Amino acid sequence: TISGSLRFEFVHDKIQEAAYEFMSRQEQRLNHMRFGLALYPQAVNKSNDELLFMAINQINVAGPESIVDGDQKHIIAGLNLNAGKRAGKRSDYQTAFALFQHGISYLEADCWTNHYGTSIELFDSAAQAAVVVNDLEA
Numbered sequence: 001t002i003s004g005s006l007r008f009e010f011v012h013d014k015i016q017e018a019a020y021e022f023m024s025r026q027e028q029r030l031n032h033m034r035f036g037l038a039l040y041p042q043a044v045n046k047s048n049d050e051l052l053f054m055a056i057n058q059i060n061v062a063g064p065e066s067i068v069d070g071d072q073k074h075i076i077a078g079l080n081l082n083a084g085k086r087a088g089k090r091s092d093y094q095t096a097f098a099l100f101q102h103g104i105s106y107l108e109a110d111c112w113t114n115h116y117g118t119s120i121e122l123f124d125s126a127a128q129a130a131v132v133v134n135d136l137e138a
Helices: 013-022 025-045 049-062 070-089 093-106 116-132
Strands: none
Touching (some): 049 070, 070 116, 093 116
8 A cells, every 4th residue: 555545556457458448538637637647746846848748648548527627727738838849849749749739629718818828828828839830720
């Protein structure tokens, strides 16, 4: 046990996959969110881009529907914005574009009123990345 909770390890990937498939979609989303949120601070503290992208990917697999609190959605939109900027600095514009789009998906209907700065930066960054990757329909 770790911190009073159970820890499971699987001897084979197929057993792990079967256990994962046995969970409801909501349980899967919550696990992805927990995993991503647990990895994120470590990635930032270590300035590890690969760990950062892994953390954000896990959060994005969970998706915006796994969060009901608007402030939390805004925070995760900002995490995607920051990760997208990091990807852009590495000239990985396809990843940057995807992260900006994920960030936009976390914004709520009132984003232009309550979180204008984040909203404009996400949409502007997504538009710039779309041009670079030649996705002009975005």
